[in-house]
Amino acid sequence: MNTDKIICFLKSIDTDYIEYLSWTTAIIVTILTLITIIYTQHNDKITFDLNKIYKELKNELVNYSSSYNQKFSSKLNDIWLLNSSQGNYKKSLLFFRLTLVLLTFLWLFASLKYIFGTTHLGDKIIIICSTILLITVFITVPKLLVNYNKLDFLSDDFFKLNSLINFASENSNSSITNSIFLKELLSPKLIIKNEGHDIYLDFQQNINLENYLVTACFEDNSGKKVYIQLVINNKDKQRFLFKVNRESNNSLRGIYNIINNSVRNKNKIYFLSNNKNYYFTLMKQTISQDEIIFSLEQFSSSSIPLPVKKINDKKKNLLSFEGKDNLIVYRD
Incomplete structure (x- = not known):
């Protein structure tokens, strides 16, 4: 009985509102893409500088002498400052991920309207495959962005004594x-x-x-x-x-x-x-x-x-x- 009520509820959803969800999704994804591109470019420069300083630091350590003390400390502090400036990029990625998670649930819910609204097997297959593809994109993209320009040497413990x-x-x-x-x-x-x-x-x-x-x-x-x-x-x-x-x-x-x-x-x-x-x-x-x-x-x-x-x-x-x-x- 409860299942029948849920199916009736899903069938009663007006497709106009699902179309509204399509428009809002397009706007949201466009804005998020622009924000991510801006911060990714900024983060790309930071990552380049971090790798450059890190290589210089390792080269100086090979030929270490007491005259390098100030240089060593200065380069380590530069790495710390550059790494700290990645905060906005990480916040934008978190916001991006949370938004896509919410969109995933909304589109999963909306797809059920179409699945229960048709009796044709071919239509159901198209709806299910399209929904799976969309949800896969929503889930995969944030993971790819997190790993983009990831620095292996900058672990959480790098700046521990x-x-x-x-x-x-x-x-x-x-x-x-x-x-x-x-x-x-x-x-x-x-x-x-x-x-x-x-x-x-x-x-x-x-x-x-x-x-x-x-x-x-x-x-x-x-x-x-x-x-x-x-x-x-x-x-x-x-x-x-x-x-x-x-x-x-x-x-x-x-x-x-x-x-x-x-x-x-x-x-x-x-x-x-x-x-x-x-x-x-x-x-x-x-x-x-x-x-x-x-x-x-x-x-x-x-x-x-x-x-x-x-x-x-x-x-x-x-x-x-x-x-x-x-x-x-x-x-x-």
């Missing part, structure tokens, strides 16, 4: 070690400032890397420790602000003094990316009473201490005194 370290090592005949990449190419700096009741941290890096953790440990002569963990996104410079919880009796000036009076060979920093950890000692440069700059000093292969592992597990920005993260809170 661990992936870039492996890329640099493999293409430089292993002359770029973990230590060289982090210290000379990434060359991160941690700038700590005490401003009023707050502590500001500026994290600077030469390469736009994304989604990795930086955990620093500072220890003074009395054994007091301060831990700082930062979640780094794809920016060359990030600022973090830390405040004291209202219920805490600790002042940030005291925390800052521990960092300022920390012992050089006891200051350490850990980089965590894709479950791989890299560890350095830190070199301190005091700029003023309220500003300190830390940079990488010596690479180490020592195991990661338990307090740092526990902080890593939190995967969030935090500043803690003696490993107690309930004293200090992070503010955007």
Whole structure:
């Protein structure tokens, strides 16, 4: 009974409205085609530039020397910027795909009107084959556009710290070690400032890397420790602000003094990316009473201490005194 009602409903659809669907489909597909052509041409130029820079980068890695540091960082950042500019192209493809999916359902529904409206087998075959052909085009075209100008080397993990370290090592005949990449190419700096009741941290890096953790440990002569963990996104410079919880009796000036009076060979920093950890000692440069700059000093292969592992597990920005993260809170 329900099937009979559905068939009667489909037969009752006026062909004038299906003709209206034909006109709207033609207009929509024409507009989408023009948009896609424009963005595809733009994306084609970006892809050409990306491939060119990528080849130059690989050639320079083969003959790597410290004089290439700035060039290497600059080319990697160029790749990151060009890849970021593909955002509009990807959005247009998404819109194109969603529109064609909707048109697929509309035309599938409209074709049933003609299928149930005729008893002639030949007519049914023509209607079914035409509908299948149309739907195949709607489904296949977005997939072809997604794969058009696709760059194999630009995987989702390309700008992850661990992936870039492996890329640099493999293409430089292993002359770029973990230590060289982090210290000379990434060359991160941690700038700590005490401003009023707050502590500001500026994290600077030469390469736009994304989604990795930086955990620093500072220890003074009395054994007091301060831990700082930062979640780094794809920016060359990030600022973090830390405040004291209202219920805490600790002042940030005291925390800052521990960092300022920390012992050089006891200051350490850990980089965590894709479950791989890299560890350095830190070199301190005091700029003023309220500003300190830390940079990488010596690479180490020592195991990661338990307090740092526990902080890593939190995967969030935090500043803690003696490993107690309930004293200090992070503010955007």
